[in-house]
Amino acid sequence: MGVRKLEHVETPALVVDLARLRANIAGMSTSVRDRGLALRPHVKTHKCLEIAAMQREAGAAGLTVATLSEAEVFAAAGFDDLFVAYPVVPSGAKGERLRRLLDRVRLAVGVDSAAGAAVVARAAQGRPARVVLEIDSGQHRTGVAPPDAVSLAEACAALRLDVEGVFTHGGHSYAGPDAPRAAAIDEGAALTDARTRLVAAGFRVDVVSAGSTPTTGGERPTAVTEERPGSYVFHDRQQLGLGACREEQVALTVAATVVSTHRGRFVVDAGSKALASDRPSWLDGHGTVVDARGSSGPGSTGGTVVSVSEHHGIVEGSTLPPAVGDVVRIVPNHVCTVVNLFEEYVVTEAGRVVDRWPVAARGRNV
């Protein structure tokens, strides 16, 4: 397709800044490689074959996915080394899907209980199935405490599953601006503890995998082998608030049209069905407008999306509000859930549309 100006894009739309996306991918790739670690980016953020190809070209060791259906989309496109970083419980028809994936690509899945491992083993029907033990490093969401890694590994071994190693997600890195540094240390400590115990119990531990965008830059003990950040390709308002990126690294915005301007505020056509409703407790509002008329010049601001309903974003605090019909761009709070709401990316360079990429794994959350 030809080059078009952003003003002609139908809104709400998912707009990628290609130069920034490339810089984010290259930057993370270099920084992780320079520290001697493997990079297995989490593609649940972008769900996009074109972006995964860029990550592979930049040296990704494989991809991380959240679900079997994401694995299926990327496997079908030739990505043949996949890790489902989730305690997969492939009961019912999911068992057949797991088998097909095991037959097709190098697949590993997370486990965090003997009961879950038993479902994986039953589904595999004797195929060699790689599992990675999920360790809780302080988020207390899923995963076993490090001392329990050995009994979980033994349960897996008894089920003839191939224990590849351990992984954790220090999701408490998202608890606030001061959280990432401590969460990174927690990830390293929990993984090292679990690894030490497994080695002492006679297990070979090939993979020691940490990951979240806010913790990836943090301190890593020598035991860690792999990083699994996801959001870094685009970043978002949450990553900005956590100090995990700078403004000029934000590579994704939602383009929206101003539809109403009463009562000293303005309303755009991007609400919770475009910006999602994710909002960490430490962050006010649902997005930052980056290019209303008032957003250039010192002391000026485009405003904040202070509330959303399904098709409305209410913007306050713009120093020079735009008019009905103007198109503005919004940095959303949490890019992963936003991407999942759209069918395609509008890819831009220097403010012009240069391509469209499908969100290939959109809704593949099963």
Next chain:
Amino acid sequence: MGVRKLEHVETPALVVDLARLRANIAGMSTSVRDRGLALRPHVKTHKCLEIAAMQREAGAAGLTVATLSEAEVFAAAGFDDLFVAYPVVPSGAKGERLRRLLDRVRLAVGVDSAAGAAVVARAAQGRPARVVLEIDSGQHRTGVAPPDAVSLAEACAALRLDVEGVFTHGGHSYAGPDAPRAAAIDEGAALTDARTRLVAAGFRVDVVSAGSTPTTGGERPTAVTEERPGSYVFHDRQQLGLGACREEQVALTVAATVVSTHRGRFVVDAGSKALASDRPSWLDGHGTVVDARGSSGPGSTGGTVVSVSEHHGIVEGSTLPPAVGDVVRIVPNHVCTVVNLFEEYVVTEAGRVVDRWPVAARGRNV
């Protein structure tokens, strides 16, 4: 397809209780008709052709949609009387889409500013285009105050738009359990005020349209002609909290598999990419588990989804937590954003799967 038990459905899944859905549609239809009002249900809730057909069969006067792309989906399926209850600003390529819809179906669109009306008129290119003026009845989101209805109508008339009437959405009905009654009164008062002024200024006012599920049962002055509820087909945790429905009317749940059971809680595979993150300030948590092992019997409870990440729902408060691999059903906070995350409904009768319906307008939010 054959009848299957819910336990074999791949999760997360959108599960409809067909008997309850039918009862909700019949009940609303009867209650609105008995009060002498037209029912124009908002299909942004279900985005589903099969359900819209049931509503039409039960006597719906037409459908309400939120976007031109929703209008396109329903128009293509033969629904020929559509109202876009939104201040539509059809700039750029949306203008061509509006024209095609005007040529094809009986379409009306909302307007809340002369600037927006001018974009509608430009897009229509001389076609007779019906507009309905949005009146602010207290939500203060979009819409003009009743005294400003006349100048807006005059601006529309000067643009040769056909002013059909006025509409409002008393969205402040969602402010808390005490809000719906007062919001219903506000809707009626604002609409009556606007109508009176328009009639006095010589405008014919055919449509006086109020609407939201929590206010539909409320007091209506004689001026009101039409109701536009949406969520009533399914209801949800929010409607329960507002007193807008009873538990036995909840017709949609998200089926989820228990994937982890550590630390006295359990974790299901439905997180923010299945339950969405919508949460009104007056409601704790993101869902109610309705059939964990502990949910039957006096004093027992299935538990509450206390937090979500993308693929994790953390459940606490279950009196007898289920085991890894068990399938539970969750009543989500806000059904409209949940439905938009799924490709299909799993339709059940007496706990057995009897059909699958596509979410035909899923993601059609442009």
